[in-house]
Amino acid sequence: MSAELALLGPILAAMLAAATPLLFAALGELVVEKSGVLNLGVEGMMLVGAVCGFAVTVKTGSSTAGFAMGAAAGAAMAGLFAVLTLLLLANQVATGLALTLFGVGLSALIGQGFVGIPIPDVPELYIPGLTDIPVIGKALFGQDALVYLALAMVPAVHWFMYGTRKGLVLRAVGENHAAAHALGYKVIRIRFLAVLFGGAMSGMAGAYLSLDYTPMWAEGITAGRGWIALALVVFATWKPARVLLGAWLFGGVTIAQLHVQGLGIDIPSQVLSMLPYLATVLVLVLISRDIARIRLNAPASLGKVFHPDA
Amino acid sequence: MDSATLSNLPHRLELRGITKRFPGCLANDAVDLVLKPGEIHALLGENGAGKSTLVKIIYGVLHADSGTIRWQGEEVTIPNPAGARRLGIGMVFQHFSLFDTLTVAENISLGLENPGPMDALSQRIAEVSERYGLALDPGRHVHNLSVGERQRVEIVRCLLQDPKLLIMDEPTSVLTPQEVTKLFETLRVLAAEGCTILYISHKLEEIRALCDRATVLRGGRVVGDCDPRQETARSLAEMMIGTELSTPERIPQGQAGAPKLQVRHLSTTSDNPFATNLKDVSFEVRAGEILGIAGVAGNGQAELMAALSGEELVPDPGSVNIEGRPVGHLGPRERRELGLAFVPEERLGRGAVPELSLSENALLSGYAREPLVRSGLVHFGRARSYAERIIGAFNVVTHGHRAEARSLSGGNLQKFIIGREILQKPRLLVVGQPTWGVDAGAAAAIHRALIDLARGGAAVLVISQDLDELFVLSDRIAVLFHGRLSESSPTHQTSVEEIGLLMGGLFNRPPDEDEEVGRGV
Numbered sequence: 001m002s003a004e005l006a007l008l009g010p011i012l013a014a015m016l017a018a019a020t021p022l023l024f025a026a027l028g029e030l031v032v033e034k035s036g037v038l039n040l041g042v043e044g045m046m047l048v049g050a051v052c053g054f055a056v057t058v059k060t061g062s063s064t065a066g067f068a069m070g071a072a073a074g075a076a077m078a079g080l081f082a083v084l085t086l087l088l089l090a091n092q093v094a095t096g097l098a099l100t101l102f103g104v105g106l107s108a109l110i111g112q113g114f115v116g117i118p119i120p121d122v123p124e125l126y127i128p129g130l131t132d133i134p135v136i137g138k139a140l141f142g143q144d145a146l147v148y149l150a151l152a153m154v155p156a157v158h159w160f161m162y163g164t165r166k167g168l169v170l171r172a173v174g175e176n177h178a179a180a181h182a183l184g185y186k187v188i189r190i191r192f193l194a195v196l197f198g199g200a201m202s203g204m205a206g207a208y209l210s211l212d213y214t215p216m217w218a219e220g221i222t223a224g225r226g227w228i229a230l231a232l233v234v235f236a237t238w239k240p241a242r243v244l245l246g247a248w249l250f251g252g253v254t255i256a257q258l259h260v261q262g263l264g265i266d267i268p269s270q271v272l273s274m275l276p277y278l279a280t281v282l283v284l285v286l287i288s289r290d291i292a293r294i295r296l297n298a299p300a301s302l303g304k305v306f307h308p309d310a
Numbered sequence: 311m312d313s314a315t316l317s318n319l320p321h322r323l324e325l326r327g328i329t330k331r332f333p334g335c336l337a338n339d340a341v342d343l344v345l346k347p348g349e350i351h352a353l354l355g356e357n358g359a360g361k362s363t364l365v366k367i368i369y370g371v372l373h374a375d376s377g378t379i380r381w382q383g384e385e386v387t388i389p390n391p392a393g394a395r396r397l398g399i400g401m402v403f404q405h406f407s408l409f410d411t412l413t414v415a416e417n418i419s420l421g422l423e424n425p426g427p428m429d430a431l432s433q434r435i436a437e438v439s440e441r442y443g444l445a446l447d448p449g450r451h452v453h454n455l456s457v458g459e460r461q462r463v464e465i466v467r468c469l470l471q472d473p474k475l476l477i478m479d480e481p482t483s484v485l486t487p488q489e490v491t492k493l494f495e496t497l498r499v500l501a502a503e504g505c506t507i508l509y510i511s512h513k514l515e516e517i518r519a520l521c522d523r524a525t526v527l528r529g530g531r532v533v534g535d536c537d538p539r540q541e542t543a544r545s546l547a548e549m550m551i552g553t554e555l556s557t558p559e560r561i562p563q564g565q566a567g568a569p570k571l572q573v574r575h576l577s578t579t580s581d582n583p584f585a586t587n588l589k590d591v592s593f594e595v596r597a598g599e600i601l602g603i604a605g606v607a608g609n610g611q612a613e614l615m616a617a618l619s620g621e622e623l624v625p626d627p628g629s630v631n632i633e634g635r636p637v638g639h640l641g642p643r644e645r646r647e648l649g650l651a652f653v654p655e656e657r658l659g660r661g662a663v664p665e666l667s668l669s670e671n672a673l674l675s676g677y678a679r680e681p682l683v684r685s686g687l688v689h690f691g692r693a694r695s696y697a698e699r700i701i702g703a704f705n706v707v708t709h710g711h712r713a714e715a716r717s718l719s720g721g722n723l724q725k726f727i728i729g730r731e732i733l734q735k736p737r738l739l740v741v742g743q744p745t746w747g748v749d750a751g752a753a754a755a756i757h758r759a760l761i762d763l764a765r766g767g768a769a770v771l772v773i774s775q776d777l778d779e780l781f782v783l784s785d786r787i788a789v790l791f792h793g794r795l796s797e798s799s800p801t802h803q804t805s806v807e808e809i810g811l812l813m814g815g816l817f818n819r820p821p822d823e824d825e826e827v828g829r830g831v
Binding site for chain 1: 370371390391392395403407408409410411412416419420421425453581582584
């Protein structure tokens with residue numbers, strides 16, 4: 001086997017891993033936005049999920065407990081957002097931005113005692129035979145459970161959205177909340193649940209970063225992935241399968257530029273670190289230039305405050 | 311069912327002493343209403359008479375402060391729309407509660423308690439639409455449907471629940487006369503099967519043609535109960551308004567002068583998939599005349615309005631000309647300076663800024679032609695007196711020029727906006743839906759003002775869905791359908807039926823296939 005081919009396996013595996021936090025966060029936000037709510041607090045929810053998950057794993061030694069805590073912490077942050085925007089009718093954009101700022105500060109505070117502490121590895125899948133297949137074995141059958149969970153969420157979210165009645169109601173609420181209310185659907189309750197789901201997914205995304213991807217806690221560990229997740233949702237025109245493509249693209253360029261840095265090519269590393277963000281935004285802007293598609297898929301009530309009476 | 315068996319049945323619905331108070335207004339004041347099985351019952355009243363509130367109470371959207379509701383003889387409370395649907399009450403809303411990006415079947419499914427699987431539902435939709443002559447394709451997306459088709463979606467949604475009471479809120483305001491006839495046939499079949507229909511409208515001729523009984527509301531109270539077939543449109547209107555009605559006089563034909571607005575081969579391409587593109591639209595409006603453009607909503611009215619006002623620029627400047635000057639490349643402000651004034655269809659948001667006061671709103675379009683701004687600074691004193699002149703000249707009911715635009719009722723705000731444009735003495739006025747949702751008194755005043763403007767030598771273009779209005783106002787009428795404009799005909803040489811057929815698309819030239827917008831998977 002040539003050296004290039006031997007490199008391909010780890011690259012593929014690393015790409016899937018790099019795409020995982022984006023998938024979680026973006027799929028969560030997709031559901032939130034389809035219900036008509038714009039939560040710009042993804043980055044903040046990810047950070048709080050990351051630090052809470054990390055802290056619980058340090059204390060208990062269990063990464064499963066850590067992931068659960070990450071999801072719960074993200075949902076708690078989202079709950080705060082939901083109370084402010086859905087019950088108290090605060091502006092969604094301002095509240096979401098505040099949530100991110102709050103999450104940055106809160107995670108730094110909680111994380112003070114956890115910088116530089118090691119945690120146990122998250123166990124990886126091993127299927128004798130399959131995992132040992134050269135090149136693709138490790139990438140496809142040797143990842144940890146969260147990677148598979150994130151991948152499974154893509155068809156799951158699609159099925160929920162387009163195959164179930166609850167998904168239909170969710171889309172209806174995001175499309176025209178006044179009409180949904182007139183038909184007797186509980187707009188605020190449905191949106192509240194969607195926001196909580198989005199928060200839990202963001203929390204999982206953060207916990208994956210601190211427990212698995214780079215097993216450590218550092219301030220600002222998410223490095224803007226929450227914002228990329230938000231952009232992914234829009235550029236993917238609210239379609240789960242396109243979110244997957246965007247996440248892979250981001251993951252792929254992330255890994256590719258790391259290898260380029262390793263080769264010692266004379267490009268400043270800051271420029272290379274910038275590439276995944278630049279490439280993802282650029283490519284997605286190009287494929288989503290079709291305004292008709294955006295108008296047909298964008299939830300028409302996105303970001304609009306809903307007053308139940310009148 | 312004959313009348314003897316019907317009268318032995320308990321009342322379908324009986325309201326006693328329904329009262330509903332909103333902050334600052336008593337919307338329903340001890341309203342009684344009795345509906346019998348199989349009757350078509352009209353609920354008649356001006357805007358703000360309390361019709362909508364009453365109907366929302368019946369459908370469980372609002373709750374009465376006091377009073378009782380009896381359904382088939384038993385006292386009930388209707389907690390929410392789902393509760394109303396369980397009793398057998400269905401409602402077709404005036405502003406359709408449909409979801410544009412969903413299919414017909416999905417939309418209908420959302421209104422049902424137990425819709426079952428989609429395939430079976432589509433089957434049932436096909437059956438019901440067949441039985442009542444309401445052609446519908448369950449798989450189409452709602453944004454591709456005409457307004458009449460959208461209404462059918464709402465009706466079929468109700469019929470799938472075997473309603474015993476069907477509430478129709480202003481169902482004909484957006485239909486062509488032919489569609490109205492078809493709707494009435496459907497309603498009569500339903501009533502013959504024993505379904506009660508509560509029909510809300512302020513169109514008196516329709517009520518006389520369709521309904522068995524009528525209850526008239528004014529100021530939240532029941533002021534009359536009658537058999538509309540025994541009444542004249544005039545007597546019904548007087549019951550509704552409470553005063554004698556002045557007969558609208560037939561307008562003498564104006565003397566058409568030089569062309570003020572010329573539109574030549576105007577075509578638009580929009581990137582909005584919900585928009586209707588204009589195709590080769592040509593017409594002209596001359597000084598002293600009113601041209602009416604009829605058509606069912608969504609046939610290109612909004613796009614024509616935007617292209618004329620300058621909100622959307624058109625590729626060929628020469629396709630829109632004001633007094634012979636090509637203006638297609640000029641924005642709204644430049645066009646205003648050339649003598650164009652316009653009143654958009656949406657009062658709040660386009661015609662006026664809801665949160666601003668009336669004097670600020672007067673300033674917004676008035677500064678181009680009135681001396682309200684000096685060296686870039688607003689002359690607030692003049693803006694105020696300009697607003698007060700409008701309020702005085704057009705009898706706008708408000709507590710003064712400081713009132714926020716959104717605090718005015720629809721009719722009063724419309725009078726203010728039209729007044730604001732007319733007092734600038736435009737040489738050319740373009741108006742969209744001048745009296746939509748405006749009560750009869752204000753509508754008459756607005757019509758009067760438009761006619762006076764034209765008689766004073768200005769050219770007036772009225773784009774409206776209300777045929778009655780166009781026949782009162784216009785010297786010539788043309789019809790917009792699928793983005794194409796028909797030849798105009800002098801009003802006295804055409805008829806409602808003829809225009810109605812054009813509104814349904816019966817042009818000389820065959821309308822080409824509308825391109826369907828593909829949806830991504």
